Amino acid sequence: MQTGLQSRKADCPLCGTALQRDEDSIRDLWNCHSCGLSIEVAQQRDPLPELAPARSGPLCDDEPDEDQLDRWLAGKPIERKAAPISLRLSRWAQENWGAVTCFLIALLGVSAIAAHSMQSSVVAQRQLADERVAHQTTQKLAQERDEELRLLVDSAQIKSRALGKQLDQARLDARRDLSLRLADEATRLEQAAPQRSLMLAAESVQIARDSRHFPAAGAVQVLFDQLQDQSLIRPTGHSDAIRSIAFSNDGTLWASGGDDNRAILHSLDGRRISIPLEAHWSRVSQVKFSPNSRQLATASFDASICLWDVSSSEVAQSPVVLSGHDERVLSIDFSADSRWLLSGAQAAPGSPSEILLWDLQAKGQPQVVQTLGQHFGRVHAAQLSPDGRWAFTSSADGFVQLWRLNPKSGDRMTVAMRAQHGLTDRVVFSADSSQLVTVSESGRGGECVVRRWELGEMIRPDTIATFKIMPLAADVDFAKGNVAIGGERGDLKVINWNLGTTTPVFGHEQPIQLIRFLPDGALASVDEHGLVRRTILGGEDEVALGVKLPQVAGHIEAAAISADGQWVAVTNDKREVMIRQLDPLILTGVAFDRLQSVIGGVEVIAAQPSEDLR
Template sequence: MQTGLTSRRADCPLCGTALERDEDSVRDLWNCGSCGLSIELSQPRAPAPDLAPARKDPLRDEPDEDQLDRWLSGKPIERKAPPLSRRLQRWAQENWGAVTCFLIAILGVSAFASHALQNSVVAARQLADERQSHAVTRRLAEERDEKLRLLVDSAQIKARALGKQLDQARLEARRDLSLRLADEATRIEQAAPQRSLMLAAESVQIARDSQQFPAAGAVQVLFDQLRDQAQLQPSGHRDVVRSVAFSPDGLMWASGGDDNRAILHAMDARRNPIPLEAHWSRVSQVKFSPDSRRLATASFDATICLWDVRSNEVAQSPVVLTGHDERVLSIEFSADSRWLLSSAQAAPGSPSEILLWDLHAKGRPQVTQTLGQHFGRVHAAQLSPDGRWAFTSSADGFVQLWRLNPKSGDRLVVAMRAKHGLTDLVRFSPDSTQLVTLSEDKGQCVIRRWTLDEMIHPEAVATLPTAPLSADVDFARSSIAIGGQQGEVKVLNWKSGSVTPVVGHESRIQLLRFLPDGALASVDQQGLVRRTILAGKNEVALGVKLPQIVGSIEAVEISADGQWVAVTNEKREVLIRQLDPTILMEVAFDRLQSLSGEVEVIAAQPQEDRR
């Protein structure tokens, strides 16, 4: 570079470093030790005019030309940093290899990214295709599984139907076998008693295993062949027996009669009866307390005796309750065995005496409340299980519902008094929230159901053309059984309104009792005992004539568990025997095993027309 300088000392126009003269050069050269710029000094001369348009040096910019002109003209140079673009260009020129590698790297990365993006797009398309294929496969599998499930369900339904048909066929076959064995046992009863007993016991066993009711013929054979199981014996009374009762625990039973005595019997025949003699007139009723610890006897001598049946000297320690002035007709315990409700016959012109006794009072039982306002013989007097209610009725046609508060001794409250006709039967529900009464009105039976709450609401359920001689209520099944004079028995369901007749009796019904298993036990005056299971409108009944009953029946009672029946006749005899055919069957097998060792039943083929 040649230029004119007016001063021999100058600075580099590019970096500002002091220039040094090149002594070895023949020309007047000045060199920059920092940036390597060489400047040749010459005489200043006027520049030739430049007719061509000015071109801009791509490596320079206007600020650098200005600084060079200033230096050439001898003016001070402003020290400025080169612009960024200039420095980048210079760096690129000096480091073109690195820039080239950088560009190549960028191109490689771009190519790799493009290839990766292309692969990802392909993979995404493949994944979408696989998902679609999987969805189709899954749908087809679900359709196939649904078809298989339908086929399996159909097969299971058919299998269950076939199983039910097979079970029904088996039950029918076993029922048929049971009937055939019963017919054969009846046919050979006189010729081969032991074989007949064996067949009858097997018939009952088959019916029991099949959960069916045993054939009546087989049970009758058991009754006839096991006569010694019936404890037919003199009752110990010297006159007619008027009342019989079983203890709730099933260990004892008691009887009371016109000979002024009550007799306590043990279910175990090896224990001797215990006569209870404390009355000087007829014993009208005997009743055990719910806890089976006491026996109460009511008498026409206007007294009530309490006997401690757990004592070894039961006959020597009666507690005599003297509060009535007339004949005591009925007694009733509360569910907790603490309270006793007794009723006596009304004297002419005076109200009937109905007393509530506290049996746990200090010293001795005491009368806590007196119920009156009846002018006639008391036909029913009943306590609710919780001891809060008492219902009474008499021959005057009026019924009364009493709200009691025996613990505090407050005044009685007559909750309701109405004329409902002659009411003989009263039953409270176990939870003391309902009450069912049966009244006779002009030869018809009027059934009412009471709701016991703050508002007493008696509801007439039905009216039947039957005089109610005996009845019972099953609150769990909403059923009422009614027995009449000609042996008719009807079971009414007050929810559905259906009336189911129970046929088979031909004489006066003495007793009706719903048993714990839901069956209905009925006994007529001729000694026919029926055990009926009601299933809708169809009944399954078993009727057995009690053996060795001569004369009319005076008193009948069935134990709380429904396994024993007690019957007394006009000849002062009493019959105690099992009522459950399964117990008779077990007794028969025990009897046969004791006679011949191991029991083996061989049933002869009965005739087809005897079934």
């Protein structure tokens, strides 16, 4: 049956696909195979108007919003709409089912491969994490084993070093015992076999020095006794008691002064004969070399001071006489640059003591640039600081004075401090002139007071120690903070102001004549019976060498030690002087040389000293 739709260009109002008539239906039914729309035509209608082309824009505002099918049935123009994507895909899939099937199969394959790859990656990551954990565990165990091995190695090294030290100490102790046995044998054979005794004593000293022990006193005593001809012992040329003795700083000269109104200049190396220096008409109270070793100053009871040019070949013919005192000159002291000289004289009855400061480099003649008075009593100490900017004076009146050189008023000194500190005999300045140590008697039953002064704008004397001792000699080691004091009964004490300790040094029984700290740190001391001790202070352990000078008999009048600490000189009441080396190593070298010259060779038990140590 033919209908009016056959003559139309009928399209689906929904998707725009051409409608197809259902021939099998008894009704006039038209179907759209794209969207599945069915349209039944029940009656003949007027010819439908031509369908307007689909508009791309929106419907007019005056047209009602109605269903597209109603619009088509009513003969109104409709919009062409594209079929839904799902329907087009479905139709494309029906038309291309083979390609879709291949695509799906390929997609499934890719998905399977991706899933397998992902699974493999997860497994690999788990294995890598397990391997990292295993590696960290292994590394930790290795570190622990390395630490255990290091501790074992360190422990073994410590034990090895301890055993090495014990072995070295055992060797040193064995060599020390050998040194002591050799010293005992040398002492035993000193009278019966002098040469054998000398050789054993030299070997004992050398072994002790090699094993870092101090030589036995017996061996050094044998060296002193057997090497008498190596000493410079002879009459000094004085006809009366010797009151003072001094070494030059360069170690070539020494001088002595006595009650015979003379000073005598001697040579240590024997190149010059002794030269008498005669310019005083009263006893010589003190002799002192200038720090540059060019001049010798002699103080006398005739109230004068003489300066001798020891570098001149006519030293005895050219004294420079300093006349400025009215009473006996008791002490003289040079500044470190040899320009200034401080002299102290005995006070006249009812008058202040005379302390004069001399400028030795003044034009024409040395001149007095300052008179330091205000002391009533004998001057016991008058000393200049090394830089010449301070002077310390002490008198029997019990007062001490510290003077400051004032550059603004020329070369004049002003009193920086005056205080009553008792009788002060011992005064020592530090090398940089920043400190001062004094040893005083308080007058209360022989009590000794040691003070340390800080020199600056503010002067602060601090008390280091106070104890019962009558001080006769003293010296200071500013580098180590030690003060050594010797008393009238052989007492010898070392006070350390840094540690606050007092260490007694035993060995002397007679009054101490001289104390000196040597450049190597040892302490040299001489008593009035000629016992010389060279003590090394090492905390609680003390190693000391004490020897009696057999050539010196009688009471010791004066003693001195050279600046390098190698020579000691003592004089007695018989007007004799003895000069001897202090270092046992030098004595050992002299002993070996003498044995070789006497017997042509030495039976060596240990190594002989090298040339640079002799």
